[in-house]
Amino acid sequence: MWQSLAEAVFSFSVSKRKIILWFFLILYAFLTIIILFALRTAVTGSNYLFLYPQAILSGKISLVVFCLVMIPGITRRFGIRNKLVFPLMMYRRYLGISMFLLAMFHATVVRFASFVEEGLPFKNLLWFEISGLTALFFLSFMFVTSNDFSVKHLGFWWHRLHKLIYIIMWLILFHVGLQRMSIWTLLMAAAVTLQVASYFYSRRSH
Numbered sequence: 001m002w003q004s005l006a007e008a009v010f011s012f013s014v015s016k017r018k019i020i021l022w023f024f025l026i027l028y029a030f031l032t033i034i035i036l037f038a039l040r041t042a043v044t045g046s047n048y049l050f051l052y053p054q055a056i057l058s059g060k061i062s063l064v065v066f067c068l069v070m071i072p073g074i075t076r077r078f079g080i081r082n083k084l085v086f087p088l089m090m091y092r093r094y095l096g097i098s099m100f101l102l103a104m105f106h107a108t109v110v111r112f113a114s115f116v117e118e119g120l121p122f123k124n125l126l127w128f129e130i131s132g133l134t135a136l137f138f139l140s141f142m143f144v145t146s147n148d149f150s151v152k153h154l155g156f157w158w159h160r161l162h163k164l165i166y167i168i169m170w171l172i173l174f175h176v177g178l179q180r181m182s183i184w185t186l187l188m189a190a191a192v193t194l195q196v197a198s199y200f201y202s203r204r205s206h
Contacts, residue, residue, distance in 0.1 A: 020091065021094070024091075024094040024097070024098065027098055027101075028097065028098070028101060031098075031101040031102065031104075031105055032101065034051070034054075034105060035101070035104055035105050035108050038051055038055075038105070038108045038109050038113055039108060039112070039113065041113070042112075042113035042114075048109060048113050049109075051109045052109055052110070054105075054109075055105055055106045055108070055109035055110050056106070056110070058102045058103075058105045058106045059102070059103065059106035059110070060184060061102050062099050062100075062102035062103040062106060063172065063176065063184055063187065063188060064187070065095055065098055065099040065102065066099050066169075066172065066191075067187060067188070067191040068088055068095060069088070069092055069095050069096050069099060069165075070165070070169070070191055070194075070195055071085060071088050072085055072088050072089040072092055073195070073198070074194050074195055074198045075198075077198035077199065077201060077202035078198050078201055078202075093146050096142065096143075096146055097143060097146055099139075100136075100139050100140070100142070100143040103135075103136055103139065104136065107132065107133065107136050111129065111132075111133065126178075127174070127178050128174065128175050128176075128177075128178035128179050129175075131171045131172075131174040131175045131178065132171070132172070132175035134171050135168045135171035135172050135175060138164045138167060138168050138171070139164075139168060141161060141164065142161070142162055142164060142165070142168075145158060145161060145162070166195070169188075169191065169192050169195060170192065172188055173185075173188045173189060173192050176188055177189070
């Protein structure tokens, strides 16, 4: 009886994981389509600004997901073990990909589409825009290498490359903080503070 129960639980867990992975795949497809749609409307001269409110929301969601992605590393360095962190650890790669695509949609509508229309007036960019675009540039390397093939073939360099997250977190903090003080600034500041504190805590413990 116990063996049958264990098999049933295992089967349910596998099935649930497949459903979650399918959800991520559908989300990736959806975000890719609307990113391409935003670029197309800009190229054809159509009004893409009706996507602006959704792009702003996408940026906020992206920030929250980024903070969630950092939680497993923070708790590990603090020596905290909690079953609520396990799902974040298990799906951290998929959350990271989602975060990048959400940020890409945000940047596509808010900034990239205007580049298509007006050219590349980099000299007119504000500091918060420069920090946001730089963060997205670094995130693109992490996005491209978020797969088993890259982990296997890059080896040591994969781990070095993904340490870019420690630079990216500051860039995102500057991106939101240089605009205005808001709940998003406080959230990102709290995440960065915990990340730094956990790093020094782990160094002192060893």
